[in-house]
Amino acid sequence: MMCFRREGGGGGRSWPCLLVLAVFMILAGCAAENQNAGQAAVPAAAGARLAEQKPVAKAERKPKFVSGTIMAAPKPKPKAVAPSGQAGGSQQSLDDLLADEEAEDEPVVRVADPLEPWNRFWFVFNDAFYRHVMNPVARGYKAVVPGDYRSAVQNFFHNLWAPVRFLAAILQGKIDTAGREMARFVVNTTMGVLGFGDAASEILEIERPPDEDFGQTLASWGIGNGFYIVWPIIGPSTLRDSAGLVGDMIASPVWDLKPFEAALGVRSYQYLNDASFRIGDYESLTDAALDPYTAVRNFYLQYRAREAQK
């Protein structure tokens, strides 16, 4: 090191040099660590997932263009009414950021609700049914039946509905999805032993495609939601999705069981088993809401809009 050559100054004066050198090395070490940690953690995962995420990102961008054309001119920025004492700089940039968002935001999914009194009535009923009947039974079921068994049952039912999803995918022209559903159905029914095991994902790595149903098929044909409707026990739906549910029932093998009570029993058991994995989710949504009815309605509409995009 250069400073060590400076023996002329005497050994006593080399310590500040060493101190600076030490500080520099510590900083350089920290910098290297930050960069390494950052670069290792994010791109390792990002690189693996980027391929998957790109199609989703593209789909996300589509609605942005749509809302961009609907709102021809960007909204005038609201006058920054900054409370006295607040840094003008940060207030200004918040306005800018929000103006961006407003221009780009997918419009909050608006569906007419002409049957609101009926809907609110059944909403209250379903809420009570869930909290006082469904939830306790699901908790009891979960306490008694081990998770592995319940997962297996979930797989079984999911596999059973494969023909319906296959049909929906074909009707939407999603050939790749249909192919995967078919392949998974064959593999899981045979290797997965009647569908209890998800051999397709675990052994052959045929990943589960997003679920398709007849309601989404109708959406892809350009049929609008219609209006919002809440059914007893079944829960929130729309005119279009209700037609979708009926279509699925017709196509499904489960509903062909005679007597009808058997089919109902099987479907109810599937519902119970699925619910055992989602205990607490419904409460999370409604407990934090000011108006649970609107919260659930908006959740359902956003969720279905998103599913239709997948």
Add this chain to the structure above:
Amino acid sequence: MLEAGGHHTPAANQGRRKQMIAKRMIPWLCLVLLLALAWPAAAAPQSATQVLKANLDKFIAILKDPAYKNGAKQKEQDDKIWEIINQVFDFEGVARRALGRNWRRFSPQERKEFSDLFAKLLAKTYIKKIKKGYRDEKVVFTAEEKLRKNKVLVRSKIVRRGGDILVDYNMWNRGQGWRVYDVKVEGVSLVKNYRAQFNDILLNHKPAYLIQRVREKLAEQEKQKHKNQ
């Protein structure tokens, strides 16, 4: 510095001293220069994902800390958690987006009141839920997408049996570091969900009424908390 056959004239001495000073300066200058180059790297800003992950880790550490198992220490734990949440969530931005166009109807004082109350409501509700329901689920950060100059989308998933839950965080940096301004669970935006509720309420009522509703809801949460304790 003894040179062979040194010339010790005063002029030469002065020249030599200058040379010595200059030579002594060089290593210092080099070090200062190197420091200047290293400094920006050392202070390299963390990516949004790193900020989120760091705070999440801190949050989980406090959640699992056995020192807070005692009922009496709950308030302390909540305060610590609130500190972290306030840092990584931009509640002012969340409140403004949740009100959307209705923000203009609020007076400056009402805006502040609303932002504060809404922040408290969100934090208290979700902290309570997480405290009750957390069972060591792992959070995996899957991707970070750049949306605009100062905005990113951080994708993550909560790994749990019965199906993973996809959670996306919209984050922006407006001079206070990366902070979250929207959370999407399974594609459903939290801000939009509240906006739908607030829109409905504000169609037929004044801003003060909404503030009152938020306050009532907050009080309800407090009452429930004390009941459970």
